[in-house]
Amino acid sequence: MTMGYMLGIALVAAVVTASQAVEAGSAAVGTVNIVLVHGANADGSGWRGVYEILKKDGYNVSVVQQPLTGLSADVAATQRVIDQQDGPVILVGHSYGGTIITVAGADPEVRALVYVAAFQPDVGETTNQLGASMPGDGP
Incomplete structure (x- = not known):
């Protein structure tokens, strides 16, 4: 097994666990919307494997394509995707995406934040x- 595969499985497990908590805490259980937020020096295509696994498992999954022109523009891009969802949202952020989901997580539709090797x-x-x-300066 490759490290990337193992990390992908761990991420899916974390998101599924968060989605079960959202379902258990919701008055009306409906579709769980998962919004994936990439970090800097990347784009949304980095989420492809995770996207495909979650879609196959029946989740409504969206990937934000950040403009990476500044935090406010990146949060606005994420907010546009949140606004397109029908029901509760789980935000998943990688790297700098963690900073974005911390801010965007104030939206009342956001039920959980999942940080994947991300700033928190x-x-x-x-x-x-x-x-x-x-x-320090590292090791």
Whole structure:
């Protein structure tokens, strides 16, 4: 098994677990909408394998294509995709996508945030502030 395959399986497990929590907590159980948010230096195609697995399992899955021109534009792109969903949303972010989902997660339709090897800033904290808070220069 390759590392990418194992990470993909782990991600699917995390998203399915989050979706079950959303279903259990919803008054009216309907389609679970999963919105995948890529990081910087990437595009939405990086989610292809995860997208296909989740679609096969019956989830409504959308992939945001970020303009990567700034946080506000990236959050706006994510918000447009959230607005197109019918029902509760799970946001999944990778890398810089974690910063995006932290901000976009304030939408009342968002029920869960899943961070996949992602920045996980506090609300109002920037990615730069988060990075500056890390000790040392690495190994």
